[in-house]
Amino acid sequence: MNVEQLRIDTPGVEHLIHFNNAGAALMPEPVVQVITGHLQQEARLGGYEAAAQCAAELENVYAAIGRLINARPNEIAVVENATRAWDMAFYSLALKPGDAVLTSMTEYAGNYIPYLQLRQQRGIEIRIIPNDEHGQVCLAALATLLEDERVALVSLPMIATNGGPVQPVEQIGALARAAGVWFLLDACQGVGQVPIDVQKIGCHMLTATSRKYLRGPRGMGFLYVEQSLCQRLEPVFLDLHAASLLTAHSFKIRADARRFENWECNVAAKLGLGAAVEYALAQGIEAMWQRIQHLACYLRHRLTEVAALNPQDLGRVKSGIVTFSHRHNSAPGVQQWLAAQAKRINVSTSTAGSTLLDMQQRGLLEVSRASVHAYNTEAEIDALVDSLIRMSHA
Ligand SMILES: Cc1ncc(COP(=O)(O)O)c(C=O)c1O
Structure with missing residues (x-):
């Protein structure tokens, strides 16, 4: 996978970190x-x-x-x-x-x-x-x-x-x-x-x-x-x-x-x-799927360092959509905090209204959603996690 070329094709990555690919990804x-x-x-x-x-x-x-x-x-x-x-x-x-x-x-x-x-x-x-x-x-x-x-x-x-x-x-x-x-x-x-x-x-x-x-x-x-x-x-x-x-x-x-x-x-x-x-x-869908899984796995792993977060992903095979809730902040609050970073970070909020049966069964009203794509990088994930750690101390 030529990640460098993927990023050259995606000029938006120069000024923001986009983890809202499950909402709408950046067009190449x-x-x-x-x-x-x-x-x-x-x-x-x-x-x-x-x-x-x-x-x-x-x-x-x-x-x-x-x-x-x-x-x-x-x-x-x-x-x-x-x-x-x-x-x-x-x-x-x-x-x-x-x-x-x-x-x-x-x-x-x-x-x-x-x-x-x-x-x-x-x-x-x-x-x-x-x-x-x-x-x-x-x-x-x-x-x-x-x-x-x-x-x-x-x-x-x-x-x-x-x-x-x-x-x-x-x-x-x-x-x-x-x-x-x-x-x-x-x-x-x-x-x-x-x-x-x-x-x-x-x-x-x-x-x-x-x-x-x-x-x-x-x-x-x-x-x-x-x-x-x-x-x-x-x-x-x-x-x-x-x-x-x-x-x-x-x-x-x-x-x-x-x-x-x-x-x-x-x-x-x-x-x-x-x-x-x-x-x-x-690009090759299989290669992209491998990279998305790799990045999502890295993100899930790094999120364990943020004490205030509860991971919310289920499943034997997990996708590039990584969800979590914050013990002290609402999902829109997390979204706003990340959007206000010097290099803007886009995540989204998924509310119970979109997937009512699942969210009700799990007692959730909302989750933060960081959805990775193949053009994202580990460095962008590090920036996201560092911002979440800073948020906990703010
Ligand atoms: C699982 C699923 N199905 C259907 C839709 C609806 O797609 P669209 O907004 O293109 O109609 C969405 C949108 O988020 C979705 O996540």
């Missing part, structure tokens, strides 16, 4: 150039004309995402964000009264709210898969829950927004497939951080965002839907891109995953997402 320069270059073309040529000129590059966005997750380009829809990708998949499943959804303790509130909405509207059931002793999905419990034929869907995040375990998604996928149950994987915090192969995982649908570990622009995300399922799912929203009007009385929905998209989109950001995927692939 090649990605910024693609976005700004396209905006300039739009200003010079006109939006439609600029898009026509880069039709091949726009097609390549699907191919690049396909390479990233081992899917076919026609199984990918590019949409505004991970939530919209997830909504398009979830609401299209047409769950019926009595159908049960299995999810994890670590479920993201943005996904849990739609479960509750369909429970209210249609009478679906929500069942929570208990954790095992490591704090990850208990596979034995999942296998038992899957014996009930009312279970229609397994749906959970690969990595929770507040840290926690990297879920054993391949084993979960194998169990769901064996039971003939759909598996919708929220890989929002996983894509760009962990190698992802939808064939190995066996998920039927997967959702992701551009701005986090992929280091792409904000306001972009994507949805993967397995080819054989795609045509069986009717999107809840249709427009003249997702479908075509054949006569005054008939329309036809397109066959590929782009049936989940809509026509108007931020073309510059879409190209930026493609550039971010290409950039990540050029």
